[in-house]
Amino acid sequence: MIRYKEPVSGLIQCALGEFPSLSVKVMLVAGMADQEGAWGQTWWPDASGELHPDWEAGIDALIQIDGGAPYYAIPDILAHELAHAVAGPDGGHGDVFADAYLRIHKAFCRAAGQEPTPEQLAELHELIDCARTGRPFGTEPASDLVGELNTAIDFAINHPDGDAGGIAFLRQWTFGDQEAISAIENRGVRNA
Incomplete structure (x- = not known):
């Protein structure tokens, strides 16, 4: 069988x-x-x-x-x-x-x-x-998205008032993905 x-x-x-x-x-x-x-x-x-x-x-x-x-x-x-x-x-x-x-x-x-x-x-x-x-999967992006994301997260974490620019970037980077936003919030960013 x-x-x-x-x-x-x-x-x-x-x-x-x-x-x-x-x-x-x-x-x-x-x-x-x-x-x-x-x-x-x-x-x-x-x-x-x-x-x-x-x-x-x-x-x-x-x-x-x-x-x-x-x-x-x-x-x-x-x-x-x-x-x-x-x-x-x-x-x-x-x-x-x-x-x-x-x-x-x-x-x-x-x-x-x-x-x-x-x-x-x-x-x-x-x-x-x-x-x-249009870039092939597995190749490096034109910009360092991971580096930009970490910079934005660090920036937002260090500004407890919730930096609007950092939060807006995080929302755009995650495409509004609630699970990704939750993971970011767990790292210390509020109102992502």
Whole structure:
């Protein structure tokens, strides 16, 4: 007997748990990475109302994932594209996208009986930054975000009146992620 709990269905259930009104079609396609330079894409009707040929009535977005993507990467690619579906056609990699991406991943961890670790959260924040800036994952950011964050935390800690600039930076850096804000507050910063 073989029992296998594949991750993609679980991730979809987690996304629906977080965003019950989400209505998308997900399909695997061939050659997208070679043609478009991406492992995944999310489609909406264009400005003229024209629909993608694979569009179906009742969906809000069409998600395509390259079937040649590494199997281990497909859950994250899908989470990324589902976050785009939540953010909408004009959402890009903005705050709504970031919030949805983090919520889907956190729900996925919790479905497996685990809380996301600080390392996992840091990696997710790096992935969001990579999506926003276009830099490859695992390369150094143009600015030292970790250094800037530590400087802002230290600055805010040393000013008990709650430096508005430091707090505003911390909120922006964490994309409003309440768990990250709580971790910052536990380090001594109030009102993050």
